[in-house]
Amino acid sequence: MEIIKYKTALIVGAGEGLSASLARLFTREGIRVALAARQTGKLAALCKETNATAYACDATIPDDVTKLFASVEHGYGAPDVVVYNASARPTRAAIVDLIPADVAKAIAVSAFGGFLVAQQASRRMLPNRHGAILFTGASASVKGYPQSAAFAMGKFSLRGLAQSMARELSPQGIHVAHFVIDGGIRSAGRTEPPDRPDSMLDPDAIAATYWSVLCQPRSVWTWEMEMRPWVEKF
Template sequence: MSAPAYKTALIVGAGSGLSASLARQLSKAGLKVALASRSTDDLAALVAETGAKPFACDASQPDQVERLFAEVEAAVGAPDVAIYNASFRTRGPFIELAPGDVEKAVAVTAFGAFLVAQQAAKRMLPNRHGAIFFTGASASVKGYAKSAPFAMAKFALRGLSQSLARELQPQGIHVAHFVIDGGIRSDRRPVPADRPDSLLDPDAIAQSYLDVLRQPRSAWSTEVELRPWVENF
């Protein structure tokens, strides 16, 4: 069975870096792209480059996520690809963590993913067609010292993805979780001269998402780990 054709992608947690690379790759592949972010002020250049449609949304708020999908559906069509790339991270000694920051980390990173996936699945299930991808991290599989909130949130995200894969994939919806195990290169985080290839290239990560999206359904991946070849793990 050949890989299904996708038409419209929604990237939640859009900005520079990986989400921008995803927007470019998906646009080049012929998909219409919608970008969702708490603020669209910084998306103008990416919108101009890709032709994507920007939408303001706090993914941790159920009413805003419901409105987002209604607006995207009206503007470009119901998304048959949903990529959740939003997260919030707070660090520090455990006994010094602010409960409000911990709550926000779980709300943005995990609860928001649930809200987006639920709205996406409601639109995909009638057609038995779609893809829901989640961006994980090293913290999805191992909790680091002084990073309990991020580990809590990313573990929850991975659990959500595993549960949805078992429920939705037999109904035609491809669910996959991407463990980004390493730092991502950016203008603010260039590759050190003495450690070439030590940071992940966001374009290379985006290419892997596209490769998974194109998989024939007889051999779907549900989790992919990506790290630089020089990274210890």
């Protein structure tokens, strides 16, 4: 059974938590890692740990995304794994109180940025009929909660993009997958309450799940994966 090999990963919307876990995992697997964020200073320690390079990029600006891919291609070669991990969650508010500019920003970061990054990635992967584009979703990708319309609009849109791309690009050798992170992600500053052990997702375990999807043979490609703690109701 042939396992597809990857050489270079680009993580957009990088920071601590899931992005850091993915960077460490990719590095252990011999994949070179590039990280992109609006502010790269926060990535210094992770870059040192994983020998990654950080690039400044606002994923909602087309020129920034074009320059990002050109820079990564120049330094590493074209990435054959691209993870879109950026999102914006405005302050929760009733629909009548939402500020239109905040809603536009949330949709731009969660969805339009995903499109811009995926378009640049696809253009580089299609000639070789090889690559993977992974999108990080949330509970809001499939459930619109009260007072969370802006976040739901962005995440629903990102899911639609991923589904459309999977149907279009899978027959051309590009594995597109969307991950529904249905629950809170554990971090140093955010842990489970004592009375609810195991009620949050471990970012290393999420990263391992992304890796398991990347390692799937083409005859069983998954386009969407849901993850939640075993105690989570759904």
